[in-house]
């Protein structure tokens with residue numbers, strides 16, 4: 097014999113109930129069947145709502161009653177015909193009028209006791225079981241309605257009753273043994289010895305099923321629900337969670353106690369005691385194998401993965417009782433627990449540090465004020481004498497449990513867990529681990545619950561590790577970057593198990609946001625005109641409110657406003673990759689604020705492309721310094737435009753003509769004076785100087801501008817290029833003089849002893865700078881180790897593809913730290 101329990105969603109409408117009929121017919125091939133049903137989806141909530149409305153007085157509850165009636169009548173009309181339909185309608189009418197009377201009573205008294213509440217909530221299962229048993233009979237499957245109030249004997253905690261197994265077993269055997277038709281039993285409800293109606297707590301039909309199954313020695317207890325099985329985490333919260341083929345009773349118990357709603361927390365116990373497997377199956381996908389909960393052999397239990405699943409409880413509060421006077425005083429903990437027990441307050445989580453100065457307890461949020469009052473009363477004397485200094489209730493918190501049988505004796509699980517949370521900036525408020533080492537529970541701010549579930553799930557399971565990227569700017573660098581991410585997506589996901597998800601893009605006019613990832617083949621169409629404020633602040637607020645794990649902000653703009661937001665991003669534990677120089681080469685104040693924020697954050701900040709685009713300059717500099725080398729001097733050319741001009745000049749030709757050539761070839765800004773001023777070059781040297789540890793500002797860089805003073809100011813570019821001929825002779829002379837001395841001229845920078853200077857200078861032909869071609873950039877490091885032959889980094893120092901490549905490499909560097 098097998099017990100089949102169907103949850104509310106599985107019987108939500110006529111189509112689903114027809115489907116249930118097929119499942120039952122199939123199951124009948126394997127032997128006798130007992131069916132347990134929940135109320136139709138939403139009905140228990142509606143009943144509770146009606147009860148609360150009635151309790152406020154007046155007749156408003158009648159509307160809810162009409163909703164309940166409509167919902168069931170619609171089912172009858174859909175499923176039943178003829179006499180059967182009439183019989184069920186009559187039954188509904190009678191029971192609804194009974195329900196109406198109870199609600200009327202509550203509205204008159206304006207009082208809703210646990211007892212009346214349980215009575216009202218019991219109607220849902222009575223309706224559904226009656227309808228389904230009648231439908232089965234109509235379809236030729238002999239079935240009979242069984243009201244569990246006559247079988248499940250409980251104590252008098254009406255809303256969350258404990259079952260008297262012995263008394264219940266007698267009744268169950270008497271009523272269900274040798275039944276000649278399929279019993280369709282109301283789940284969730286029972287009755288106290290005084291005959292009053294009780295319920296087994298929300299979701300209690302699962303429990304009804306396992307009680308019956310264990311008493312009658314079922315072959316299997318099948319819980320038919322709306323998901324493919326017991327998942328590694330709630331599939332509604334963790335998209336990558338997957339159905340586990342099997343788990344042990346103990347693991348299922350830990351997970352359901354810690355919030356896995358798929359199974360009632362008490363449901364495992366009877367089955368475990370009787371050694372009967374529970375299977376979780378999807379009534380909408382009966383072909384799926386589901387999950388088998390059973391006693392596992394030790395080899396099966398010790399799976400390769402230490403963690404089996406995660407679950408979480410949201411609606412809890414943390415009670416904290418603390419005071420130096422508690423240290424070494426026996427009895428405080430015992431009084432605390434006894435007091436809560438006396439007031440029927442269930443403790444979900446306990447944590448006490450060995451100093452004994454504080455004890456933290458998580459309880460259901462609905463019981464918070466009751467608990468606080470009871471404890472204030474219990475410890476009034478100690479609070480008065482300040483032996484206990486505070487008794488506080490912290491709201492808006494969640495508890496997450498990480499469960500796995502193989503965690504025991506598997507070192508490093510906690511370290512891995514807390515490292516993952518830390519890297520994501522999730523603050524852990526309290527922690528508890530039982531000595532069975534099967535469950536590590538921790539309490540965090542509710543706001544971080546989904547983020548924590550997702551990052552912990554990714555870090556322990558085989559699901560792909562995600563990095564969420566938000567890009568600012570939609571210009572050349574961004575489009576090259578998106579192209580590169582798209583083209584390497586497959587390689588990264590197969591080779592590195594890494595999924596780079598671009599969740600956001602924005603410029604000052606348009607924005608696209610999608611937590612699941614923007615389509616990188618068509619990102620332009622995803623961009624929509626921005627609504628509301630079109631500021632970076634607004635974009636950041638949207639990124640922060642998503643609170644996704646492993647988030648990286650990528651700045652591909654040249655905006656000072658965006659750079660000014662880095663400290664805020666880092667403080668929110670969002671890592672930053674930037675191609676924008678205005679942060680690291682901004683004011684000293686901003687530079688310092690970014691570094692302070694970075695030091696107090698677990699996020700990363702990378703800006704390799706600020707100097708020489710994709711060339712590995714910052715990384716080389718840091719590697720040298722971190723490995724103990726002393727950098728004596730940095731020289732270099734960090735402007736593609738100026739590099740080109742002087743490389744051509746060396747071959748001979750007029751300066752102004754070469755500038756014009758450079759402009760025509762697209763190597764300059766629209767106004768070449770921006771390049772000739774050396775400002776951009778100077779910013780890169782400023783960054784290198786700061787990187788070396790010097791407290792310098794832009795003004796401290798001695799930078800020779802190649803724009804004669806009288807050619808500054810408003811002037812069309814064409815006019816400027818014509819007038820620039822006035823310097824041609826000067827460069828000609830310099831060039832000749834240099835050649836005569838076996839040297840060459842170059843526009844290059846140098847940092848030496850904290851001083852940075854960029855100017856036109858004469859260099860020996862042996863200097864690496866003299867060998868530059870085209871628009872190449874170069875940085876030459878002279879260090880203790882690289883003294884006779886300096887270390888040279890050389891290559892293209894500008895361009896969308898190479899800059900994007902550098903940004904992408906920075907993203908991957910952060911990804912490998914995060915995941």
Ligand code: ADP
Nearest residue numbers: 103104105321322326327329330332356357358
């Ligand atoms: P039923 O009405 O069939 O009793 P429930 O809503 O009580 O169904 O339970 C099923 C729901 O439990 C799923 O839809 C899912 O969102 C939730 N759930 C939470 N944790 C888990 C988990 N670990 N595995 C499967 N489902 C889970």
Ligand code: ASP
Nearest residue numbers: 134135140298299300301
């Ligand atoms: N109908 C009850 C509830 O909604 C019991 C159950 O679904 O198992 O909580």
Ligand code: MG
Nearest residue numbers: 103299357358
């Ligand atoms: Mg349920």
